[in-house]
Amino acid sequence: MIMQRSTFTASPIALQGHDRFADRMRRISDGLLDEGALLTANLRISGGRAPWFALRVWTGREKTVEKSLDAMGVRTLVPMRKGPDLRRRHRVVPGQMMPVIHGYVLVQMVAQAEYLAGLLGVEHVIDVLGGCDRPMRLSDKEVSRFSGLARKGNFDWERPVHLVVRTGDPVWITAGPFCDRKATVVTPSKKGRGDVVVSIDFMGGEVPVTVPLALLKKL
Structure with missing residues (x-):
């Protein structure tokens, strides 16, 4: 006669270690970004130019994402402009600085899907504009022009x-x-x-x- 067990004891493979799944994925993402940033830097040193891409991020978190990526050695840019002036009790309070286009961060990275996918692991990043496989590219010349216009105040709210x-x-x-x-x-x-x-x-x-x-x- 064959006896059958009605219960069994097991644990999910992902939970056997001390690391959480999110922590392991973050380390993978950080490793890809480190490698991509190094390749991009070496390309600049050798006289080449890596393309720029646009990251779609949570509105209001543009500078946070920029700082996070800068800390990882990834070249980023959030062109800023002066926001609307506030008028209170016959006084004009100068507007605060704000992104030219809300919800986007520009990133320079070697154009390989695995490195761009690493950007998705950064907190507050939603996606790469166009997707990691066929992202929309921006030239270094256009990014410089856009940033220069912003610095000159061309996009200021009150202009x-x-x-x-x-x-x-x-x-x-x-x-x-x-x-x-x-x-x-x-x-x-x-x-x-x-x-x-x-x-x-x-x-x-x-x-x-x-x-x-x-x-x-x-x-």
Whole structure:
């Protein structure tokens, strides 16, 4: 007669060690980023130029992601601009610095999927624009131009812009990670300053992005 056990004792393989799964994945991610950052640095030293990519991150965490990646040796950039002035009791409080485009961090990295995938393990990072296998690239020249315009104050909230856009208007994005792409205005602006929301046709889908009015050109 064969006796059958009604119970058994076991433990999940992932829990047998002292490390948590998230900790092991973070170490893998950090290792990939270290390797990718080293290859990128060696490429610059030898006179080459690694492409730039855009990371989509949690809004409000752009500088946090930038600092985290900088600490790992990854070259990053968050172009900043002056935000809206606040008017209180007949006083004008100068606006605080804010990203030119909320929710995005620019990263320079060797264009290999495994290194870009390592970026996804960084806290507050959502994804790589375009995906790790076929990411949207930005040239070093365009990133430098975009950053230079931001430093000059071209995208500051209070800077007057001779442009009026209405909902549904087609526009052209003139700089940044979405440079030279057509978009459609979602929120109108008749103030001649500040931000507007546009919808960008990207990889078969619509991507809503908040951008400075000064970044747009009407078609």
